[in-house]
Structure formats: C-alpha cells, structure tokens
Amino acid sequence: MAHTITLIPGDGIGPEVADATRRVLEAAGVKIDWDVQEAGAAVAEKRGTTLPDEVLASVRRNKVALKGPIGTPIGKGFRSVNVTLRQALDLYANVRPVRSLPGIEPRFEGTDIVIVRENTEDLYAGLELMIMPGVAQSMKLITERACTRICEYAFDYAERMGRKRVTVVHKANIMKLSDGLLLESFRKVAQKHPRIEPAEVIVDACAMNMVRNANKLDVIVTENLYGDILSDLGAGLVGGLGIVPGANIGVEAAVFEAVHGTAPDIAGKGIANPTALIQSAVMMLHHLDEHTAASKIERGLLTTFERGTRTTDLGGSAGTDEFTRALCEAIGRA
CATH class of the missing domain: 3.40.50.2300 (Response regulator)
Known part of the structure; x- marks a missing residue:
C-alpha cells in the first residue's frame, strides 16, 4: 500500500536533506506518493506569506507530513512557519528522542531519553x-x-x-x-x-x-x-541538532521534522548532514505502522556510523551523497 505524504523540503539545505531522505525511504522499500509543498522564506519572497493555504490543506488532507528546515524572514512581520503549523493543526505534542549514535563522540555514552513538550x-x-x-x-x-x-x-x-x-x-x-x-x-x-x-x-x-x-x-x-x-x-x-529527530503530533495530523536550522552558508555545497531528517522519517514510519522498514533504516544508520561514514559536521569527510549511498547500501544488507 502506498502512503500519500506531504513533503515540505524547506529552505537552505532543506531540499538536499529531503532528497536524501526520500532515497533512504525508497531503499527501505516504502511506497510513498509525495505531495510536495513549498513553504518558508523563499516562498515569502514570491507569495507574501511563508505558509500558503495549500500547504495546510495538504497536511490536513494527507494527515502526515515530512518537513525540512524552514526559515522565517527576520524583522519583516512574518510568523514562524513552525509555530503556525503547530497552532493551526493543533499539533500539541512535540516529541524529541535524544539517543547516542556509534562513532560520534558524545558527552556521555549511552544517552537515551525522550522529551515530550507541550x-x-x-x-x-x-x-x-x-x-x-x-x-x-x-x-x-x-x-x-x-x-x-x-x-x-x-x-x-x-x-x-x-x-x-x-x-x-x-x-x-x-x-x-x-x-x-x-x-x-x-x-x-x-x-x-x-x-x-x-x-x-x-x-x-x-x-x-x-x-x-x-x-x-x-x-x-x-x-x-x-x-x-x-x-x-x-x-x-x-552530537548536535544535525542528528536529532523531531515530531509534532496532533489528533488529526502529524508533522515530522528536522529540528536544525537551514544552514544557508553550506546550502548547495553537497555537505549537509541528512541524519536528523532521516531519523524523523523513521519516527514517521513507526507512526504509519511501517515498523519493518523503520527498523531497517535504524539498523542501517547504526551500521553506517559504526563503519565511520560521517559528514563533515561530525568530524568525517563524507558529503551528503556519499553518506546517503552508504546508508542505502547498509539498508539493503539489513
């Protein structure tokens, strides 16, 4: 069965990490029809709003969305897209699992907590x-x-x-x-x-x-x-916001997101770390009862990090594409 899911790529590195996440989900064998919607700072330049009505309509229709990082123009009177989405869709529970990954030097080994925020x-x-x-x-x-x-x-x-x-x-x-x-x-x-x-x-x-x-x-x-x-x-x-996932859960809809910023200084350079959005997609799969595919990606991520494949923000040398290819290969073997 194919799932219809709203995809909001976002600004800055958003489209790059969103594309990487789509490739990973495909490698895990999940069938998804993506309803791609644009929101954020780039849209505000053209439409005069950071969150067009059709974006909200799409999420309401599909019940599930995956969202990359989104920017809000500073000092121009625009409301945060993240805050607006949460309030308009009554996404009352923000869920952030915080877990150590192998191959990344954490402050403490074995950290594994979950923060549930109103x-x-x-x-x-x-x-x-x-x-x-x-x-x-x-x-x-x-x-x-x-x-x-x-x-x-x-x-x-x-x-x-x-x-x-x-x-x-x-x-x-x-x-x-x-x-x-x-x-x-x-x-x-x-x-x-x-x-x-x-x-x-x-x-x-x-x-x-x-x-x-x-x-x-x-x-x-x-x-x-x-x-x-x-x-x-x-x-x-x-290890930072580049690896931590996030979800916004409501009664009628759920939006899964990368919680890091748009990183405009590295946008288009092919070095963005897609781990946060990939882990958010894993949360999304569990929400959709696609537990087998979610577990495949989780095991693939662990294997990829254990083998030392890391992006530059984590002290490695892999670009976005190299990291994604390594992860997809690991998923294929999972």
Whole structure:
C-alpha cells in the first residue's frame, strides 16, 4: 500500500536533506506518493506569506507530513512557519528522542531519553503587549486541558515504547498557579498509569541532571519554553541538532521534522548532514505502522556510523551523497 505524504523540503539545505531522505525511504522499500509543498522564506519572497493555504490543506488532507528546515524572514512581520503549523493543526505534542549514535563522540555514552513538550501554549502563545513605553509584558498561558493531554501523551508513549519513568519538569516553586497546574495535572494522570514510575523535578535541577545522568529522567514531559531549551541541551549531549529527530503530533495530523536550522552558508555545497531528517522519517514510519522498514533504516544508520561514514559536521569527510549511498547500501544488507 502506498502512503500519500506531504513533503515540505524547506529552505537552505532543506531540499538536499529531503532528497536524501526520500532515497533512504525508497531503499527501505516504502511506497510513498509525495505531495510536495513549498513553504518558508523563499516562498515569502514570491507569495507574501511563508505558509500558503495549500500547504495546510495538504497536511490536513494527507494527515502526515515530512518537513525540512524552514526559515522565517527576520524583522519583516512574518510568523514562524513552525509555530503556525503547530497552532493551526493543533499539533500539541512535540516529541524529541535524544539517543547516542556509534562513532560520534558524545558527552556521555549511552544517552537515551525522550522529551515530550507541550506545543501550543505557554509563553509561545505570543500574547505580548507594551504596558507603557519601555515596559513590555509577555503572558504565560497554561490550561488544564493542555496540561492533561500532554501528560496523557507522555504516559501513553512510555507504555507503548517500554519506558519505565515519566519525569515532569516544572518551576512550580515560583510559578505556583501556572506550573502548579501542570504539576497537579501530571499527578492525576500518573494515577491512571501505575506501571510507569512518576517523577518530578524543577527545571534548573533538570538541566543539571541532564549533564550528569540524563537517562535517570527517561521520558520528560514539560511546557513549551522549558521543552524547547531542554531539547537543544539534549541534542548537545549526543552530537548536535544535525542528528536529532523531531515530531509534532496532533489528533488529526502529524508533522515530522528536522529540528536544525537551514544552514544557508553550506546550502548547495553537497555537505549537509541528512541524519536528523532521516531519523524523523523513521519516527514517521513507526507512526504509519511501517515498523519493518523503520527498523531497517535504524539498523542501517547504526551500521553506517559504526563503519565511520560521517559528514563533515561530525568530524568525517563524507558529503551528503556519499553518506546517503552508504546508508542505502547498509539498508539493503539489513
């Protein structure tokens, strides 16, 4: 059966890593009809918007999208495509697995955690105003509904993936009402999942623990801002944003994405690292119940890195095409 999937190649190195990912999926034997849609900074120059209506319509129609890195023109009044997609499609759960790969020198061996971030509210709701000249205010929006469903997603994910613990990250000692609401919701949801150990940690202590013993945290569930910061910290533990995947999950749609930037300085040079988008595609395959193909790619990636084939950002010498060819060959043998 062929899947129809929206593909948003993105800006900068986006089209290069998207093409590499398509080749890898084909090597794994997955049949996909790609619905290619353009969004981002390059589109804004032609269309006056970074996210044309047909892009949202495509994702709503196909239910699944794969997205490369997208740029937002700075200082021109354009909204972030990533934020707009998440809010328009109610993609409430941002999921970032953080795992060490062989052949890449990590800060710590064997790191394997997952960060589940609430994706629709908190300070990222963009509720700001100028109270008076020289005084700005940002409002932190936290609702019981959003707290409950992100905690439910985290516990369900932990059970589905064989994880043992879910750790809620908060600052309820200071923000007693807003973060207190998250903590209260977490405790209620935890009671429904007795097989999973619940844990609570303040966000600053969490940051320290992540660079001491990240695996103790296991699955982290937290608010939008904390999750954004901790996700990048996690990526730094295992080799950077160039290898870490990401997913935005909602009830009606899911968007899988590379979480790194557009890297315009290396665009078109054939040296971009496609690993992050490839790993995001693996998450997409699991979402589509294409577990056999996903496992093939996962084993192929491990083999490729074990054999020392790495792009320049990871200390290797392989270009995008060489890395992709090596991975496709490894998948063929998997």
